[in-house]
Amino acid sequence: MTEELLGSALVEEATKKSGLVWVRGTGPARALWHVWHDGAAHVVGDGPGEQPLPGLADGGTVEVTVRSKDKGGRLLAWTASVRELSPGTEEWDAAVAELKGKRLNALDGEAMPGRWARECRVLRLEPRSSTTELPDGSLAAVPLPSEATTRRPVPAALPKLLFRKRRK
Template identity: 45%
Template sequence: MTENAAAIEEGAKKSGILWLTLDRPRLAWHAWHEGAIYLVTGGGEQELPGLETLDQVHVTLRSKDNGARLVEFEAAVSVVDQAAAADAVAVLAKERLNATDSEHLTERWARDSTVLRLTPGG
């Protein structure tokens, strides 16, 4: 693992939020799972307009402690087949704080939301 890859993994594991460069910088919560960042958009979840149409996105990870920039990188964007990636979706669901329907969260996501995988270095 390269130094940058190690910094990305450590930063993504330690902080539950990141910044994406979209129409403007957008804050997003996420989960790290098996070498990639997973996040959900739409259907009552965070709105990340246009992300699912991109091939790549610029990501900034900041320190959970003081907000300092830890690492910036380009990541390949792909839409996740939620049934095929149930383990990643389950990890993401565990990171979802204050969901009003936590018992049925993954079913709602499958119906109403898009889960995306951001692969560093894309």
């Protein structure tokens, strides 16, 4: 019993401090931002401008790997049951209030919860068991295909602006 309580406390504390968890459902593992609230991790996605949640089905089971916030290494893994929250319920409202506070770079600000209710899914990942024994090796995988881009061609005038000599 004591070991179980320590495991639950470790899952909660590590997951709270990590802004990103790796979640593996039926497909490959994906990095997801989340919020810890009311004894579970909550994620939002599958809508325009939000993170994809493939392989996370209501009533399913997933494996969550928590990383260290400072070093990025794996700390522990835990198994979770997935439950989709229904918009308009007390539980959904509480989870969305927490998620809204942590959502970075949202375009619609105060209208975000309404958009999430119409177009997205909010999932509760409730811990079932945990382990601190992690698999050997890096578990590195080829990045998943995505429409996201991080680089565009440099504008033609930029080198001239950056490297011109200042006149006195």
